[in-house]
Amino acid sequence: xxxxxxxxxxxxxxxxxxxxxxxxxxxxxxxxxxxxxxxxxxxxxxxxxxxxxxxxxxxxxxxxxxxxxxxxxxxxxxxxxxxxxxxxxxxxxxxxxxxxxxxxxxxxxxxxxxxxxxxxxxxxxxxxxxxxxxxxxxxxxxxxxxxxxxxxxxxxxxxxxxxxxxxxxxxxxxxxxxxxxxxxxxxxxxxxxxxxxxxxxxxxxxxxxxxxxxxxxxxxxxxxxxxxxxxxxxxxxxxxxxxxxxxxxxxxxxxxxxxxxxxxxxxxxxxxxxxxxxxxxxxxxxxxxxxxxxxxxxxxxxxxxxxxxxxxxxxxxxxxxxxxxxxxxxxxxxxxxxxxxxxxxxxxxxxxxxxxxxxxxxxxxxxxxxxxxxxxxxxxxxxxxxxx
Amino acid sequence: xxxxxxxxxxxxxxxxxxxxxxxxxxxxxxxxxxxxxxxxxxxxxxxxxxxxxxxxxxxxxxxxxxxxxxxxxxxxxxxxxxxxxxxxxxxxxxxxxxxxxxxxxxxxxxxxxxxxxxxxxxxxxxxxxxxxxxxxxxxxxxxxxxxxxxxxxxxxxxxxxxxxxxxxxxxxxxxxxxxxxxxxxxxxxxxxxxxxxxxxxxxxxxxxxxxxxxxxxxxxxxxxxxxxxxxxxxxxxxxxxxxxxxxxxxxxxxxxxxxxxxxxxxxxxxxxxxxxxxxxxxxxxxxxxxxxxxxxxxxxxxxxxxxxxxxxxxxxxxxxxxxxxxxxxxxxxxxxxxxxxxxxxxxxxxxxxxxxxxxxxxxxxxxxxxxxxxxxxxxx
Numbered sequence: 001x002x003x004x005x006x007x008x009x010x011x012x013x014x015x016x017x018x019x020x021x022x023x024x025x026x027x028x029x030x031x032x033x034x035x036x037x038x039x040x041x042x043x044x045x046x047x048x049x050x051x052x053x054x055x056x057x058x059x060x061x062x063x064x065x066x067x068x069x070x071x072x073x074x075x076x077x078x079x080x081x082x083x084x085x086x087x088x089x090x091x092x093x094x095x096x097x098x099x100x101x102x103x104x105x106x107x108x109x110x111x112x113x114x115x116x117x118x119x120x121x122x123x124x125x126x127x128x129x130x131x132x133x134x135x136x137x138x139x140x141x142x143x144x145x146x147x148x149x150x151x152x153x154x155x156x157x158x159x160x161x162x163x164x165x166x167x168x169x170x171x172x173x174x175x176x177x178x179x180x181x182x183x184x185x186x187x188x189x190x191x192x193x194x195x196x197x198x199x200x201x202x203x204x205x206x207x208x209x210x211x212x213x214x215x216x217x218x219x220x221x222x223x224x225x226x227x228x229x230x231x232x233x234x235x236x237x238x239x240x241x242x243x244x245x246x247x248x249x250x251x252x253x254x255x256x257x258x259x260x261x262x263x264x265x266x267x268x269x270x271x272x273x274x275x276x277x278x279x280x281x282x283x284x285x286x287x288x289x290x291x292x293x294x295x296x297x298x299x300x301x302x303x304x305x306x307x308x309x310x311x312x313x314x315x316x317x318x319x320x321x322x323x324x325x326x327x328x329x330x331x332x333x334x335x336x337x338x339x340x341x342x343x344x345x346x347x348x349x350x351x352x353x354x355x356x357x358x359x360x361x362x363x364x365x366x367x368x369x370x371x372x373x374x375x376x377x378x379x380x381x382x383x384x385x386x387x388x
Numbered sequence: 389x390x391x392x393x394x395x396x397x398x399x400x401x402x403x404x405x406x407x408x409x410x411x412x413x414x415x416x417x418x419x420x421x422x423x424x425x426x427x428x429x430x431x432x433x434x435x436x437x438x439x440x441x442x443x444x445x446x447x448x449x450x451x452x453x454x455x456x457x458x459x460x461x462x463x464x465x466x467x468x469x470x471x472x473x474x475x476x477x478x479x480x481x482x483x484x485x486x487x488x489x490x491x492x493x494x495x496x497x498x499x500x501x502x503x504x505x506x507x508x509x510x511x512x513x514x515x516x517x518x519x520x521x522x523x524x525x526x527x528x529x530x531x532x533x534x535x536x537x538x539x540x541x542x543x544x545x546x547x548x549x550x551x552x553x554x555x556x557x558x559x560x561x562x563x564x565x566x567x568x569x570x571x572x573x574x575x576x577x578x579x580x581x582x583x584x585x586x587x588x589x590x591x592x593x594x595x596x597x598x599x600x601x602x603x604x605x606x607x608x609x610x611x612x613x614x615x616x617x618x619x620x621x622x623x624x625x626x627x628x629x630x631x632x633x634x635x636x637x638x639x640x641x642x643x644x645x646x647x648x649x650x651x652x653x654x655x656x657x658x659x660x661x662x663x664x665x666x667x668x669x670x671x672x673x674x675x676x677x678x679x680x681x682x683x684x685x686x687x688x689x690x691x692x693x694x695x696x697x698x699x700x701x702x703x704x705x706x707x708x709x710x711x712x713x714x715x716x717x718x719x720x721x722x723x724x725x726x727x728x729x730x731x732x733x734x735x736x737x738x739x740x741x742x743x744x745x746x747x748x749x750x751x752x753x754x755x756x757x758x759x760x761x762x763x764x765x766x767x768x
Contacts, residue, residue, distance in 0.1 A: 022659040029652040033645055040641075061548065068451060069478060069546040105449040105620070112633060115449055169448055170616070201448070202616075264419050265649055268412035272656030275408050279663045334636035340451065342634070 004296055004304040009311060012284070023276045024315040027361055030265045031320025035357045036327055037258030039347040041251045044334065047345040048247035051184035052239030053130055055087075055216045059209040059226065062233045066338050067101040071205040074098075076232050080209050085222040087212040089127060094211070097125035100197040101207035103341050104168050104190070107158045114333075115341040116153060117189040118168070120197025128212050132186070137162040137177025140193055147173045150187035152344035154178045156333070166190075169200040185243065185336065188343045210239060246338040266364055273368025277309050281376045288376050289384035302377035309369020310362055317361030321354045391684075395692050402664070406696065409660045413700025413743065414707065416653035417736050421708035423642045423649075424735070425728045430639075432725060434632040436565040437624030440598040441501065442605055444591040445627075447618035453587035455617050462591055465611070467604045469596045472497035473588035475578060477571075479542030479551060481532070488528060490542065490571040492578035492586070501594045504566045511536065511557030519580070521556035522573040529558050531569070547582045565725040592624070650739070658747035661693045665751035672755050673763025686756035693748025694741065701740020705733050 013020045052058075059080055064070035077098035080086070086094045100120030105113045123142055126132050140146050149160045159166045159175070166173050173192065181187050194206065213222060223236040281288070291301060328349035336343045399406045437443075444462065446452035453475075462471050477490040495516055499505060507515070507523065515521045524534060534540065534555055541552045553573055561568055579586040593608075595601060605621040612619045622630075665672075672685060680688075709728045711717075718726045 019659055019663065022655040026652045026655040026659075029648045029655075033648045037645075063543060063545060063548055065480070065484070065545045103449045103451045105447075113630065114634070170618070201452075261419060261423075261645060261649075264415050265652060268415040268649075268653055268656060271408040271412040271415075272653075272659060275405050275656070275660050275663065278405065279667075282667075332636060335634040 002296060002300060004300050009304060009308040019276050020312055023273050024312050024319060026269045026272050027313055027316025027364055028319030028323060030262060030269045031317055031357045031361045032323035033265060034262040034360060035324035035349060035353055038353055039327055039349045041254035043345045043348040045247040045251040046348055047185050047343060048243045050182055051186060051243035054240050055212055056210055056239040057213055058237050058239045058242050060235045062235050067208045068339060070207045072209050073205045077206055077209050079232060085214055087214045095124055095128045096209060096211040097122040097128045098194060098206040098209045100194050100201060100203055102201050109156060109158050117339055117341045119189050119191050120194035121191055122194050128210055131182040133180050134177045135180050142193060145171055145173050145196060146176045147190050147192040148177045148179050149175055150189050151178045151180050152187035171200055185343050246336055270364050270368045277369050277372035281372045285384040288379050289381050292381045298377035302373045305373035305376045306369045310365045313361045313365020317358040320361060321357055324349055391688060395695060398692055405660060409657060409696050410700040412653055412656050413697050413740060414704030416649050417701040417704030417740055418708045419649050420646055420736055421705045421728050421732055423646050424732045425726060427639050427642055428729055429723050429726045430632050432565045434629035435625060437628040439601060439623050439625055440595050441624040442593045442601055442621055443624050443627040444608055444619050444621045447620045453589055454591055454619060455587055461611060465607060467596050467600045469594045470497060470501060471591055471593055472501050473591045475589040478546045479544050481542050488569045492575045493572050494575045501592060504561055504563045505559045506562050507557050507559045515556040518556060519574055519577050520554055522553035522571055523557045523559055524555055525568040525570050526558060526560055527569040551581060654743055654746055657697060657743060661747045662751045665689055665755055669763050672758055673760050676760045682756040686752045689752035689755045690748040694744035697740045697744030701736060705736035709733055
């Protein structure tokens with residue numbers, strides 16, 4: 001079966017530039033919305049999935065479900081630190097961080113308030129948690145009213161620049177530095193020393209204990225041993241899973257909304273493509289007649305028109321990707337309803353997502369082009385030639 | 389109008405195209421209706437609180453309690469008619485996915501402050517008389533099949549342990565934006581069950597004069613500024629709006645999507661209208677030759693575009709209204725009181741009118757300017 005040269009389709013598209021462009025732009029907008037919403041869901045999930053290290057375990061009070069509602073007494077924290085499951089540093093200190101976890105209502109730059117996590121960590125927390133880097137200023141000094149601000153929120157809230165003072169819990173805290181944490185949700189938190197936060201928030205207990213496991217492969221055994229210990233009354237979770245789970249609910253909602261909106265839009269755009277292709281077929285009836293007379297098989301005509309439709313879709317897909325691309329890296333925020341606090345995150349337009357958008361565009365082109373192409377292929381040669 | 393026949397005939401000449409165009413416009417308006425309703429529902433949710441009540445919470449943040457010791461001082465503040473308090477309980481019923489809000493309330497004081505909660509008199513008495521009793525919303529009753537007299541057990545997260553309640557009443561709401569899936573129980577039970585360790589989460593003050601709200605909020609905060617637990621006081625409406633704003637900039641996101649939808653469909657509709665007009669060049673020339681004026685031709689093409697668009701738009705927006713009303717859609721409890729307002733219907737119709745105008749204007753002008761000679765030449 002001889003194929004109709006591709007240049008035929010390219011020229012045909014050029015003959016009717018307005019209709020081609022309108023259809024391509026329509027498809028492009030659908031693809032752009034699809035990519036943008038998926039990038040939003042991906043960005044949110046990425047932040048929480050990136051939070052935590054697979055070598056760490058997080059200890060909460062039995063049944064607490066989240067850090068906010070948890071409580072771990074000093075005795076329990078000490079018992080955990082003394083347990084054989086905890087890794088030790090070169091000097092033999094257990095890599096444990098008993099933490100005070102509270103939510104602060106802070107004024108945003110501009111207007112309004114938002115909740116921010118304040119985490120009181122042990123000095124060893126920066127070894128327990130890998131990837132924490134001071135990006136500006138210096139490290140916390142033990143015993144001082146000092147805090148570090150995560151870099152995602154440093155420019156979103158008032159009084160969070162290095163050297164400024166932030167007031168909460170009846171005290172003034174000096175911002176001594178900003179930190180990054182490999183893009184995790186820790187970057188949306190304020191960190192101070194646990195022994196400073198403990199009295200400031202008049203806590204009776206820590207909220208959680210995070211420790212580096214001596215042997216991460218044996219996590220199930222560690223989990224069982226600690227959870228079964230009647231003195232402790234705790235739940236033990238893998239730090240990675242704990243945070244990943246927090247993103248599931250909202251990310252699922254976002255993806256569902258993305259699919260719903262783009263599906264409805266896509267149907268509308270496909271209808272547009274169908275109209276355009278039918279009109280193309282109708283206008284070119286004599287040409288198709290000539291093609292068939294020349295000996296091209298109906299199958300070749302069908303493929304040719306399908307290809308033309310796919311070309312329009314390809315242009316739409318590229319356009320949609322280009323429209324959505326500038327969103328990559330744009331920072332926005334929402335609330336992590338588990339911790340009840342704000343998480344800043346970036347839209348993530350990944351190559352995989354762009355590829356999905358392109359496939360989506362081609363699929364729309366295929367749907368929109370099939371019936372008109374079939375109509376072209378089934379034309380009666382005599383009739384169509386007569387129209388010329 | 390005598391020209392309707394002509395317009396109707398033109399729309400019938402290519403039924404498939406007419407159908408596809410109407411369908412794509414109606415899908416666009418369906419989406420518009422859904423998106424705008426999310427925004428209006430969130431807007432309403434931020435207005436659900438009363439301006440005549442103010443909420444006192446701990447200044448550090450909402451997760452810190454306000455001591456019971458503040459009560460006497462609050463009650464004695466001028467302009468305060470009554471004081472009640474509530475605690476977020478955060479219990480889990482069987483599985484975390486069965487999420488619904490639960491509040492421990494100072495029952496008698498609280499119910500007196502909330503006329504929005506309508507409870508049959510005997511159920512109200514029964515609830516107040518029993519320490520472990522609870523009140524549930526109608527949505528909980530239908531979702532879990534709960535009945536008055538039944539015992540239910542929640543697992544506490546903030547307050548550890550298993551908590552068993554006896555359902556003594558099912559409230560209905562006088563204001564549709566008020567949550568219908570809330571469980572209320574006695575603060576005393578919470579206090580007792582947590583080893584007399586509870587403190588009120590927030591206080592609610594009913595005011596004698598709502599116009600004094602701003603002054604009273606300030607007076608309360610000033611009174612506790614130098615205490616160990618400073619407070620943050622705002623009207624219930626502002627308090628609720630704060631929660632809604634926690635979703636982030638959803639309004640902007642939805643507006644951007646809505647605009648993209650509008651332009652995508654505008655292109656589809658405009659494209660169709662241009663194709664339709666191009667196909668009819670000869671007919672238009674004939675009409676002109678038999679004496680139709682340029683203005684009439686312009687109007688005919690524009691009216692055709694407008695009709696297509698408005699019919700499509702009306703199907704979409706009324707369809708959305710009907711669907712959401714009949715299914716009582718509320719995104720699984722995420723958007724209580726979700727409603728497609730009549731204002732949205734009206735705006736939708738206006739948008740489809742605009743869509744019709746924009747898609748028809750170019751072909752209509754071309755048709756009006758068409759030279760009769762050129763148009764007729766294509767006949768041969």
